[in-house]
Amino acid sequence: MIERHYVTPPSGLRMKYKAQFDLGEFYKAMKLFIEDQGFLKDEQTLEKEYGERAIPGGKQIEFAWAVQKKENEYITYKVEIAARTLVIEPNNDIDMKFIAWVESGGEDFDKLGFFTRLYHIMIQKPRIPAHQTELYKKVYKFQNEAKKILGVMDYK
Numbered sequence: 306m307i308e309r310h311y312v313t314p315p316s317g318l319r320m321k322y323k324a325q326f327d328l329g330e331f332y333k334a335m336k337l338f339i340e341d342q343g344f345l346k347d348e349q350t351l352e353k354e355y356g357e358r359a360i361p362g363g364k365q366i367e368f369a370w371a372v373q374k375k376e377n378e379y380i381t382y383k384v385e386i387a388a389r390t391l392v393i394e395p396n397n398d399i400d401m402k403f404i405a406w407v408e409s410g411g412e413d414f415d416k417l418g419f420f421t422r423l424y425h426i427m428i429q430k431p432r433i434p435a436h437q438t439e440l441y442k443k444v445y446k447f448q449n450e451a452k453k454i455l456g457v458m459d460y461k
Contacts, residue, residue, distance in 0.1 A: 306414055310407040310433055312441040317387075317402035320448060322455050326397055328366065328390055334454045335386075335447075342443060344372040344384065353385075363393035379429045381408045382440045384447065401451060405444040407436045
């Protein structure tokens, strides 16, 4: 049995920014930051969606990332980052959304032995709030890194 314990609102934390920035450099820098935080095992697990379409005067690029970090056999941190960018000279718009949750249990939880399940229920489950706090800090670190890369001082 898998349980989700959200650390952000289920609709996500939003960040909007309008200015000149290099989307390719932003993409690479965020990917490196996520790798440094231990959330990315291989490139296959990063990009969930990518789309690009022409609009009058420029183009619209949308991408969604889904990353996870397994803390132990019972707890997994999961983060989804979605971005929509309008590339219109001279400024670009970016609208990002961060959704994060701690996932407890697992698909194989019912197959575990009695004492292992008892350990998870009695010891690991009460530790979920501490894991939520840890993931909360990491998500705000992601968001602050995105602001830093974009050079945001004051955002909408």
